[in-house]
Structures are given as structure tokens and as C-alpha cells.
Amino acid sequence: MFARLLFSCFFVAVCATYSVTLSATHSLGAELREGFSNGRLNKFVWATCQADYPRLFTFDEEVTNTTTTRYLTASIDKDRGDVDNCASREAYRKQGVDLGLAPERLERYTADDDATDLGFSMIAPDALSLESRCEEGDSTKVQRNELRLLQKKYVHDVSDPHWYTIRFRTRGTPPPCGSSRWIMAQWKYAPASEWPHDYSQNPFLAQRFDNGVFHITAQRDRCRCMVAVADGDPDLKTDDPSLPAAPEGQGQRALKKSQPLKCTRKDKACTPEGFTVWTTDGGEPPLLPDPRKGWVTMSYRVKPLGAEQGQIDVYANGRFIVRMSGHVGHDGLGPSRMKFKFGAYRDRITGTHHMDVDRICISRKIGNCDRTITQVGLTD
Template sequence: MRRQLWLLGLLLAACTTNAKPLLDDFDTNGLDMTKWTTAQIKPDQMRPVIPGRCTPQAIEIITLLTDSEGSDCPKDEPMCQRAEIRTAKQYWPKYGDEIWYAFSFRILGDIPRTGSSRTVIGQWKEPADDSPFLAQRFDNGVFHITVEDKGVRRVVALAEGNIDDVQSVQRKLNTIKSPAIVAQALREIRPLLQGKQSLLTDDTNVAKNLNVAPSKLVETLRPLAFVSEPEKYVGKADIELTSPLTPQLPDPSKGWIDLVYRILPGRTDNTVGPKRKAEIDIWANGTLVAEVRGNLGNPLTTEEQVNSGLYFKFGTYRARVPGTFRFQFDEFTQRSRPITELRPCPPR
């Protein structure tokens, strides 16, 4: 009964939004340039691929070692590999509108288990954001989804490991007094777990910050050892996560996965725009995997920001690593009314 009332509330809320729907099954030989922009991808990095998720064709984005400069890399990161496709601006919903997204994707090729150094494979940005407030990541071989509050990041779902253990670490990272030494400890945990010599030179101080015994330090930090930018996870974040009964994400390197997102932007400290906590609900392969509530993104201060909307990008954005990385994407839907068809077609 509670779930039925919740769905009814979503249906009523969705009726108040006017975002232009966007659908694409990528069955044409070329990318539909009325729906997408390609400022951050080169023509030879994308191609049609057969078969698609449900229909004959999907789109594939390829990242090679030779793509050392990518397209539109930041000045402070000249060696990035970037190949991303963005929704056309006419489809950007106004900030504060409730929007639903659905799509399918999988990953093929070389997927490093270590040294991946930040791999983003899908992201949403709001008007005041530098880093995405919501992102799909594939760091050190672990697929996971993150959200951010003013640049402080939290994992909200993952394909490998236990989300409850990750949440336990993240709660500790909310209250520490010396962020730099704890971030360094997180950075050094992964080599230590791989049997390399310990680099933790200040175990006692780090343990004190986390309020654990020094002998428990490695065990405490282990669940979050896969993240590639540990400094982003240290600090206060107003983010609440409700773990459902099945919080595990599927692994996109093992086949197509179907994701559905419900996104309602907001912050309680916005100067303009909705002054409420944001809401994000995520389904993977038809199963609810995360319910997120909190202050997401950065505070909005002008009406121009509110009207400029938020946008979605898919593809690959990472630091340069060896190998060929293939990202296949299909069955995209963006609309303001609820998406009840949580899987577009039977699994393959």
C-alpha cells in the first residue's frame, strides 16, 4: 500500500512538469544531431554496432590509447581520454523539474582492475556544477554510482562490495578534523591490500580522525579502497541513502544492463529555485537499488541558472590508460512522466 501511494504521488508530481521528451533507439546509421551534440567526441570515436539491446542497432563509443588528448580536455588534464555525447540544449529540463531517464549500456574491451584513475561513463550536471552531481563511474574495475554535495562525493550503489560497509566509512568521513591525512590514507590503502609495502606513515593520527583503533584502520577503509579520487569523499555531505533489499548493481562488463533514474533536483540553501532536498531513485535491471535524498550539486544564486536547466552526457571520460575501451549505449528515454517499463526488452 505504501509503495502504491508513493507511485501515485510520483504520477501527480510528474503532471506539473513540461520537459520535452527525448527518445532514441540509435537504429539510424548516423547520430541524430537534432537530439545530441558532439562537442566532446571525435567522429572516429563513435559508430553503429549490431545487434543493439532490443532493436537491430546501438551506438558504440571507442576509446583507444592513441586518443591521448581526447576532445575538449581541461587545461590541467591534457592527457585525458574523452569521448562524450550530450543531450541537445532544447531537451534540457528546467532546474527543479522532475525528470525520468532510462537507457541500456554495456562495456567491452580492456577494463583495468587497477590504475583506472577516474573513469566516468555517464553524468548529469546542473547549472552551477563543475563536477557532476550524479555520475556513473568505473574505477579500478568496480562499477558504481555517485552523488555530490558541493563537491563532496558519496557512493550510493555499486556492483562489487557491500553498500552498507561503504556507507559506514562515508559516515566517518563526514566528521573528520584532518581531511588531507585521511584522503592520503585512502589513496594508499589499495596498494596495501594488493600486498605491497605499507605507505601509511601516520596510522595513529588517521585512526584518531576516524575514531577507530590503529589496528582496525585498514579494515575500516577497505570498503572504499576502489575509488580513484579519495580526496573527493572526505568532508561533510548532506546526503541520505536508503538501501533497498537488493542494493547491488549489475556488472556492465558481463552484459547489457538497464537503468532507470528518477531525478528531482533541489537544495535547501538555494538562493533561487526550489529550496527543498533533492530526490534520486535508481532501478537496475528492474530492481530498485538506491533511494537518495539530500542537498545535491551546488547552490543556485540566479534565475538564469534555474532556467538554463540540467543535462545528461554518456560516453567515456577518464585519465589516459592503456587498452581499448568500448562503451555501447541504447534504448534512451528522457521524459517528465514516470517510466514504469523498467526493462525495455527481455535480457540477452
């Protein structure tokens, strides 16, 4: 009897330990649910070859009367340069080998972007013109501190629609220099050898933070469009970093055709053919919340086929913001897999900035990632 009781206690203890470990990283029904609650980075999930780890990564918690929020902080400072060990195939695989992961379990190696082949910025496409925008910066260099997915099981085909939810906030004062190609999260195609090089380099979807103004861009081939923005001008050079708060509330359910806020290619206006923007009333999308003012939960339903069936839906704090449908991404590229990264990527500028990340979730079902969302009608 005592032996049975001892075994039961041991079994319960093991299950409880397993449950805590599972909930901290991923849980049943979700391809990935990462809460950063263990106070350390899970290297079985995140590749660190493009990150200044552990120097510029910290773990902290925020305690209120009702909740305790544990989060990861990815920082950028004046000493962080464009160190990219992912550029070495062997260095990229070393992390998996050190963890005891078989090569077939790792996501396929893909060379990544560099300072000379990022593609065109939505605001300032010509990299050489950025020098005058940031007088204290260096437009010929970039600063990167990003985490990317390590194992194949967290990466899906671009034809398989998935939800991505990221809860984050930002701290620090961005330099008031207009566009610095500042990216906080980006979605790319895993490149194939026959593709034009810049197709795989340009993120077809990105969260950006130019001039301290949160905004989202989507791409149709080489035409990049700003499709949603917080209150403020990402391209404005100003010494006033203050921004008013975004409005709250939930929009209607019926969608009507709208227009991108701005589209450019090589610093000239462009019209993305077959790329349709939808909002609740046919006008401009609701303002995005400001991540400098508090936690923001962004959820994206992503299927970037590039052909007519592509679709990306964007929600902020449970509220529908905008949809892009039709030719989303790049045409004629054949099968590909998603490449998702988050952290900081920008032209080299002075100062220190922090991105706090409380949660990242990737799943076919939004209920696994964000239960505050009431979906608008799907077209696929």
C-alpha cells in the same frame, strides 16, 4: 476513384515513413527516446564537439532468435586525447548552424571541464597522485569521447524532476589501476557566472567504471559519495579483471534510512550534511549488475535542487537500488538547467574500451522510458 486510392496509398506511405523515423529518435509523450536504430548519429539531438566522431563511433546490431538489438558504440583508444571543441563558443554553435537550426533553439553554451579543473575524484581526489596508480598512463591528460544534448527542447530545469534511462554494456578490459576518474555518463548543472567554477564542473550524479567496477556517485556540495556499486572494489589495484554476477530480484517497497558506501573530499572522509540515503531495509543497497557481463538498464529519477527538496532515485534492470534525498547537489546556486552527457571520460590510460548504448530516454514519466519499474513511494 483511382486518384483517391493513389492519394490514400501515398498518405499511408508517408505516415509509415514518419512513424519509423519518429520511433528511431523520439516519440509522443517522451521528451527524448533515442534508439540508435538508423545506423547513424542524429546530429539534431547530439552535439559532437566533445566526441571523436565519426572515427570512434560505430553502429552495429545483435541478432538473437527473438530480437534484433541495434546500438551505438562509443570507443576510447590510445590515440584519443582531450579534444574539446565545445571550448570554442563558435565551434559549439557551428553544428546547429550547419543543420539549419536557429540559435534560439540551441542549448545555451557552457564552457566545460578540463584536466586541471575537474574537481575531486571520489576515490583519488588529488590528480597528481594518480600517476602511481596507472604506471603506463599519464595523469596530467585526459581522454574524452562524449555526446551531449544539442537542442533546448531536450534539456530541463533542475527543479523539474525527469527520468533518465540508459541501456548499455561495456567491452574491453579496463586497466587494473584503481581510480582513473572513469565516467560513462554524467549529470551536471549548467553553470552561471556567479557560481564557484568547480560547482558546475563536478557532476552531481555520475556512472563510473574505475578498475572495471561499475559504481554510482552523488555529490553534496564538495563532498562526493559512492552510493551504489557492482561486486568489486573500484579502488583496488589488481591483475584479476573477473567479477561475480550481481544478484537478481526485486526489493521491498518500504524505505529506511541508510548510509553512503563512502564519502570523500580532498582524499579525506567527509559527512554530507542534510544528504540522506535510503534503501529497502536500511542496509547497503543491492549490488549493481555488471555491464561487462551483458546489457544493463539504468533508470534515474533526477531532481538535484541542492536545497532540502532534492531527490535522486536509482533503478537497475527494473529493481530499486537506492535513493538520495534532501541536500542533493549544490546549495544556493539559484535556477539552473541540467547538463547530461554520456560516452567516456577518464585520465589518460592505455588500451581500447567500448561502450555499447542501445537506448537513452528522458521523460517526466517513467512509463515512457522503462515499463519494468514499479516505483517506490515518492516524497515530492
